[in-house]
Amino acid sequence: MTQSPSRPTGRTVQLMATCLCDAFFDDVAKATVEVLEHAGCEVEFPENQTCCGQPAFNCGDWPASREVMRHTTRVFEGDKPVIVPSGSCAAMLFHGAPLEFEKEKDLPTVQKLASRTWELADFLVNGLGIEKWPGRFPARIAFHRACHTRGTGSGEAALKLLESIDGLEVIPFGEAEQCCGFGGTFSVSFPHVSSSMGCLKLEHMTAANPDFIVSGDMSCLMHLGGLADRGGQPVKTLHFVQILQSALHRHG
Amino acid sequence: MSTARDQIFSSVRAALAPLPERTARPVFSKDVAEPHWLATEADSLTLFQKRAEATGTKCFTDMESCAAWLRSQGVRTVYIPAPLTRLAALCSEFCEVTSNYTRARVNEIDAAFTPAAGAIAESGSIILSDESTPDRLAALAPWHHIALVSRAEIHRTIADALAAMPDDPNLIWVTGPSKTADVEGILIQGVHGPGAQACLIV
Amino acid sequence: MAEQKVELFARRLDRGVQQAVHSNSAAGTEKRYTVLGKDYSAPDDLRRLAGQIRQHAIEHLDTYLEQAEQSLKRQGAHVHYAVTAEDACRAVSDILQKAGAKKVVKSKSMISEEIHLNDHLGSVGIESVETDLGEYIIQIDGDHPSHIVKPIIHKNRRDIAKSFEREGLGDYNDDPETITRRARVFMRDKYLQADAGITGANFVSAETGRLVLVTNEGNSRFCLAAPKIHIALVGIEKVIPSDAELAVLLNLLGRSATGQQLTVYTEFINGPARTDRPSGPQEMHVIFVDNQRSQILASDCREILRCIRCGACLNVCPVYRQASGHAYRSVYPGPVGAVLSPLLAGKNFKQLADLPKASSLCGACNEVCPVDIPIPDLLLKLRNRGHEEHAPSPGTPPMGAFAKLASSPMLWRFAMKSNKVMNLVPLEKLPLPYLQPWLKTRTLPEWRGGEFRSWMKDRRKK
Ligand code: SF4
Numbered sequence: 001m002t003q004s005p006s007r008p009t010g011r012t013v014q015l016m017a018t019c020l021c022d023a024f025f026d027d028v029a030k031a032t033v034e035v036l037e038h039a040g041c042e043v044e045f046p047e048n049q050t051c052c053g054q055p056a057f058n059c060g061d062w063p064a065s066r067e068v069m070r071h072t073t074r075v076f077e078g079d080k081p082v083i084v085p086s087g088s089c090a091a092m093l094f095h096g097a098p099l100e101f102e103k104e105k106d107l108p109t110v111q112k113l114a115s116r117t118w119e120l121a122d123f124l125v126n127g128l129g130i131e132k133w134p135g136r137f138p139a140r141i142a143f144h145r146a147c148h149t150r151g152t153g154s155g156e157a158a159l160k161l162l163e164s165i166d167g168l169e170v171i172p173f174g175e176a177e178q179c180c181g182f183g184g185t186f187s188v189s190f191p192h193v194s195s196s197m198g199c200l201k202l203e204h205m206t207a208a209n210p211d212f213i214v215s216g217d218m219s220c221l222m223h224l225g226g227l228a229d230r231g232g233q234p235v236k237t238l239h240f241v242q243i244l245q246s247a248l249h250r251h252g
Numbered sequence: 253m254s255t256a257r258d259q260i261f262s263s264v265r266a267a268l269a270p271l272p273e274r275t276a277r278p279v280f281s282k283d284v285a286e287p288h289w290l291a292t293e294a295d296s297l298t299l300f301q302k303r304a305e306a307t308g309t310k311c312f313t314d315m316e317s318c319a320a321w322l323r324s325q326g327v328r329t330v331y332i333p334a335p336l337t338r339l340a341a342l343c344s345e346f347c348e349v350t351s352n353y354t355r356a357r358v359n360e361i362d363a364a365f366t367p368a369a370g371a372i373a374e375s376g377s378i379i380l381s382d383e384s385t386p387d388r389l390a391a392l393a394p395w396h397h398i399a400l401v402s403r404a405e406i407h408r409t410i411a412d413a414l415a416a417m418p419d420d421p422n423l424i425w426v427t428g429p430s431k432t433a434d435v436e437g438i439l440i441q442g443v444h445g446p447g448a449q450a451c452l453i454v
Numbered sequence: 455m456a457e458q459k460v461e462l463f464a465r466r467l468d469r470g471v472q473q474a475v476h477s478n479s480a481a482g483t484e485k486r487y488t489v490l491g492k493d494y495s496a497p498d499d500l501r502r503l504a505g506q507i508r509q510h511a512i513e514h515l516d517t518y519l520e521q522a523e524q525s526l527k528r529q530g531a532h533v534h535y536a537v538t539a540e541d542a543c544r545a546v547s548d549i550l551q552k553a554g555a556k557k558v559v560k561s562k563s564m565i566s567e568e569i570h571l572n573d574h575l576g577s578v579g580i581e582s583v584e585t586d587l588g589e590y591i592i593q594i595d596g597d598h599p600s601h602i603v604k605p606i607i608h609k610n611r612r613d614i615a616k617s618f619e620r621e622g623l624g625d626y627n628d629d630p631e632t633i634t635r636r637a638r639v640f641m642r643d644k645y646l647q648a649d650a651g652i653t654g655a656n657f658v659s660a661e662t663g664r665l666v667l668v669t670n671e672g673n674s675r676f677c678l679a680a681p682k683i684h685i686a687l688v689g690i691e692k693v694i695p696s697d698a699e700l701a702v703l704l705n706l707l708g709r710s711a712t713g714q715q716l717t718v719y720t721e722f723i724n725g726p727a728r729t730d731r732p733s734g735p736q737e738m739h740v741i742f743v744d745n746q747r748s749q750i751l752a753s754d755c756r757e758i759l760r761c762i763r764c765g766a767c768l769n770v771c772p773v774y775r776q777a778s779g780h781a782y783r784s785v786y787p788g789p790v791g792a793v794l795s796p797l798l799a800g801k802n803f804k805q806l807a808d809l810p811k812a813s814s815l816c817g818a819c820n821e822v823c824p825v826d827i828p829i830p831d832l833l834l835k836l837r838n839r840g841h842e843e844h845a846p847s848p849g850t851p852p853m854g855a856f857a858k859l860a861s862s863p864m865l866w867r868f869a870m871k872s873n874k875v876m877n878l879v880p881l882e883k884l885p886l887p888y889l890q891p892w893l894k895t896r897t898l899p900e901w902r903g904g905e906f907r908s909w910m911k912d913r914r915k916k
Contacts (some may be wrong), residue, residue: 033913053857056856061857067861147817190458192461268514284500284701355646382731414700421728422722432588433670445675
């Protein structure tokens with residue numbers, strides 16, 4: 001995946017909370033705000049934001065997706081960094097959108113937004129230069145590197161921060177490069193394949209007996225958590241930013 | 253009516269014409285695909301032996317031990333090209349030696365010596381050409397094949413070997429014995445070609 | 455609700471087969487990873503270089519194909535062209551019939567699968583025997599390969615032993631070594647009796663006209679050692695500028711396919727036998743096959759033509775591991791097949807337009823591809839094409855209403871808040887066709903729409 005080499009790193013940022021956080025995971029959005037503020041950022045939340053258009057993009061309905069993306073480019077105008085607490089929505093902005101606009105007149109507008117977009121961990125580490133995260137979080141976690149962060153600095157960045165937290169241990173597990181099986185609408189149009197992939201992922205992750213299953217994408221966690229729950233063996237899931245937030249609280 | 257050739261070329265050209273620019277031919281140094289451990293390896297002969305053994309090719313540096321190995325393998329008929337008289341003498345102590353490879357005897361001859369056109373240290377490969385091994389079957393059909401590799405003809409790297417390919421209708425790099433993992437991923441040696449691949453470095 | 459075909463296939467797949475495919479694929483991924491990691495400090499740079507080499511080659515196909523043709527002719531080979539699969543089949547049988555050939559041996563070649571060569575040869579009374587062990591088993595079983603490198607990944611030793619027994623290759627014996635030895639003996643006679651050997655080619659060097667063939671079993675070598683005619687079927691996209699590029703491509707091919715530095719036999723064919731080199735086939739024919747490739751070159755998915763058929767993307771693909779190869783209903787399964795097969799289908803694109811949907815777009819395929827093909831992007835482009843052409847796609851929710859909602863902030867905010875009623879009703883009872891497949895195996899978290907927005911507002915007031 002291609003990311004612009006000169007993304008803005010200013011401390012006034014625009015937050016794209018993502019539709020999943022808007023609908024289900026307000027905790028994660030709140031944690032994102034607190035963590036960014038701790039890092040010295042002023043967080044703006046453009047009220048008119050909705051979704052990145054990825055569902056339609058992945059379904060192949062690019063005209064519908066472009067309609068949403070055009071709205072998004074209008075909502076996130078300006079030059080400030082746009083921060084997304086989701087590898088997949090961030091990738092939609094910096095990779096998917098330019099792809100679906102390849103033959104469109106307003107490609108430059110979309111490219112401009114793409115070149116301002118940061119996935120959260122990537123921004124904290126590679127944008128702001130944070131190397132260590134303060135506080136304490138005594139737990140063993142299994143970290144699922146969300147697929148949409150492949151080829152970007154996000155996975156490593158999140159791990160770097162997590163591993164620097166006092167008391168936290170990141171444990172390895174098998175077939176780590178494999179997808180959790182969510183895949184957006186794939187999860188409902190291929191329910192058997194999607195669930196089987198998820199169960200396999202859960203098997204590998206839980207074999208190591210972690211206290212939490214952690215990722216940078218709520219979509220993966222919603223799917224994995226939902227599977228475990230339905231299977232009668234619930235697991236505790238956390239977005240990495242919730243760990244950063246929690247560590248801060250324990251820091252005092 | 254236009255020929256298939258014309259049709260294909262015109263659709264290829266039509267496909268490429270709208271490209272605003274075409275990807276340039278990448279420039280790369282000859283050693284770009286060399287494994288990083290290669291630089292610290294010893295001389296090419298030692299490296300070749302190490303790599304060949306790692307891929308399942310036995311290496312001999314003297315005729316006696318090579319002959320002793322064939323004897324221990326229970327070889328009954330060995331093909332040895334005419335000029336290799338000393339080798340023939342050694343082998344005739346324990347098996348039939350023939351200097352004539354014919355199709356009629358393909359299933360009887362269970363070992364064959366043929367000269368190699370060279371070798372590659374990096375991968376432990378033996379290079380055979382039609383010039384060096386005038387009968388392709390001789391190097392392929394017997395269970396044991398022993399290539400005669402000359403020290404002077406060991407290329408250090410794959411790139412070196414590619415740059416020095418002789419003009420020959422057929423060159424083959426042999427890297428270990430014939431093998432398959434088609435049945436349940438289980439490795440079995442000696443499918444169609446030699447089940448025991450060796451080389452005698454001369 | 456109708457089901458996606460790959461989903462249906464995966465759901466009905468025998469558990470034992472699925473587990474065999476999974477473990478064999480996972481072992482392949484592991485081996486590739488280990489050997490690349492051991493040998494290269496920056497394997498991704500090498501993959502990108504190989505990708506550029508191949509992209510350059512296909513974007514100069516006009517030049518290189520012509521050059522390859524001249525080089526091959528200079529070496530004494532006959533060069534033929536075939537626009538369609540049928541043309542290619544006919545070209546082969548014409549050559550054979552002209553020479554009075556009745557029996558041929560074949561080494562593994564994907565393009566011959568693609569054009570259904572064996573069926574054609576059978577129909578004109580020519581016996582054609584697959585010599586690769588896996589392909590031979592596929593042939594006697596009337597089956598189809600389920601992996602491009604490991605064709606019988608879906609079969610176990612007991613299946614194979616039964617087939618051998620049925621074909622008169624000995625009593626039932628499922629020891630892999632015995633199976634292999636029996637094939638060795640059986641094939642010997644076939645090679646020696648054959649009038650012609652048919653192969654594919656992994657690469658063709660335009661500069662020298664060398665055809666490069668890689669195998670592990672040694673069967674392609676036999677096809678070129680015993681018979682007097684050699685026919686090579688080559689997709690037009692296989693050409694590369696010169697031998698020098700092979701240093702990159704061969705080093706990646708073996709490692710990506712089977713975790714080997716090089717496959718056991720790497721063969722360079724540079725023309726038919728000469729008076730001073732009489733060992734090989736007297737006649738050499740190269741048939742360049744288009745079969746939709748020039749159309750793919752014209753499309754925005756041309757990157758798929760870089761493919762060197764290593765199978766690494768199949769091995770790593772979680773969907774392939776669940777569904778196995780036959781789910782893809784075409785010669786090329788897995789991620790490469792999900793792109794290539796609908797494109798090769800030409801005007802029948804719609805029949806395979808579901809394949810690009812059978813992916814979670816996780817991108818593992820792109821990460822392992824030795825020529826760095828952006829497979830997920832190509833899958834997405836093909837999904838878009840399927841949508842434009844109204845290809846059926848069961849289970850895919852329509853997106854029009856979503857787009858309206860997500861482009862109108864007022865409506866969006868209202869929906870966020872009002873959807874809270876969802877928490878009060880049993881979701882399983884709701885007549886929402888796209889929600890039910892989710893709920894069958896998963897729960898949904900509590901709806902908390904609008905919570906974050908009001909928190910943020912309060913925070914700003916403070
Ligand atoms: S697409 Fe890439 S990984 Fe898949 S078979 Fe082709 S070369 Fe190999």
